Amino acid sequence: MGYRVAVVGATGNVGREMLNILAEREFPCDEIAAVASSRSTGTEIEFGETGKMLKVKNIEHFDFTGWDIALFAAGSGPTAIHAPRAAAQGCVVIDNSSLYRMEPDIPLIVPEVNPDAIDGYKARNIIANPNCSTAQMVVALKPLHDKAKIKRVVVSTYQSVSGAGKEGMDELFEQSRAIFVGDQVEAKKFTKQIAFNVIPHIDVFLDDGSTKEEWKMVVETKKILDPKIKVQATCVRVPVFVGHSESLNIEFEEEISAAEAQDILREAPGVMLVDKREDGGYVTPVEAVGDGATYISRVREDSTVDNGLALWCVSDNLRKGAALNAVQIAELLGRRHLKKG
Template sequence: MGYKVAIVGATGNVGREMLNILEELEFPVDEMHAVASRKSRGVEVAWGDRTIKCQDIEAFDFSKVDIVLMSAGGDVSRQWSEKIGKAGPIVIDNSSAFRKDPDVPLIVPEVNPDAIKDARKKNIVANPNCSTAQLVVALKPLHDAAKITRAVVSTYQSVSGAGKEGMDELWNQTKAIYGLGDATPKLFPKQIAFNVIPMIGSFRDDGYTDEEAKMWDETHKILDPDIRLTVTCVRVPVFVGHSEAVTLEFDRPISPDEARAILRDAPGVMVIDKQEHDGYITPVDASGEHAVYVSRIRKDHTVENGLSLWVVSDNLRKGAALNAVQIAQLLDETGTIKPSSGYRSITV
């Protein structure tokens, strides 16, 4: 006895990862539906050892499914998520459309699972920004042990955060530069191959970008509104995997050894931290993995009660698809949803 599941945006990077992770985690699925825009109708995507054809979102009957994993962008979510929720299923939305809505829980299961109690208010649960997800997984156990008062974060975000088009642009520019071809930017504001771009999203009046604002807004909603947080988001020529340089200030002294011990016991975290040439994690190491990796934990001598650390995760997994599936697991485990064909409980 399992769930009837629909994935909206099944042809995209995250949609395909959702299909993979549902199978990897053995989430109980009785029926799987791939849904996309009309132009993708009939496109085949892999589901387990078979393929399924995408159905047109305009014609799909959402009342016949239990869970909808939404990964088609903010505009599609704003148009469809509330309609779908009113039809009965719970929508787990990967866009920014509902993250600030007070009636929509914003959840990272390792951090704020109790927020699932609000899932039925609109039948929508929001997935955070990919960079926020890995950040709060690393911060939560430290914050529980010694309250974080301030955080300074610089992100190094892979091009897959901009979708398949972002990955294509890095690949095509790299080939063009080696072949003396045309490397003119099309998606990104500047050349991304062999370069870094110190802005993601759109500029706000205060000089920050909306990507940076997402991180502090979401961290405040998920973890603690009293943490003072400043962020600089940077796009780097990496295909998959986001990295973050994080400096924290606490309300009491906390040593690097204590922080390592705390993080080693934390759910969803792997500590790889040795003062050796390979004693830390890079995006290549994290690609395809579920964990949030923490390395280079060290004292920040410039402030009182300060620590610096390096946080890396696969943004298509923990930053998006994995977190969405973990929310589905949480909905099932707490009995918030029950499959229309019966009830089966699984363990997160």
């Protein structure tokens, strides 16, 4: 006996990826619903590679009563309206927006890192999915933190345009085409030209000079992993379609060598260590696309601090950073709380 699962925001990048991953991982669905705004109502969308077509239902009229799990990829606006409604109707919401992440009575989950926190979902019937950059980082940090206790992390991100949705991907394509044919380059989605450029600005600026994306990485890491960890983030948009990369400098309380870290990461859940220290012996975003792993390369000791390491971290942001993590949360929820059969 399986679950009744609704994917809300099913026609967007992350929603489509959720449907793909549910099908790939053979999540036990007795029924699956694709739900989106009125603009998409009645259109058809494929359920992964199953060949099954789903007719999109209007979120405004969708009744969540009797549905077990709703995976939300609809953005904060629609989520604020419909997630509490779904939760009140007895459907557990797993939300990909930033809306509920820092609510104290809503668990923020990365299954490889803090699975026990899911037990608190009953307070609101809502579980939050973290920011894409945070998700891959804490998967890399968790096994190292368990070994040597992390004091401080300095992270610079190299975030793909898919993190800004379809509009971001379209803008990179259109600007690249315009440059090649000599047309005028126009910035609409991003604040500056993204083609053949990098932009050190994601989300809005805060009073202290950081951006909200950087703030998310700080506070979410503390909530998921350890409130004592200090985090300094610089988040940068780069002209890559899919796949976020991060350069991490980590300071530990206890001594840990690069070789020890490599051994730990080699066995860590959700991590794939590719660190050959030779030409091409590392992973780039292009190679991570379509995969669920968090790839770690360039592990080395940081001589500027006591007990320091530096490493390179890459993941498919539409998967581990969003859709895959949400489905893994649903799998964890099923194992621990919603057992059927």
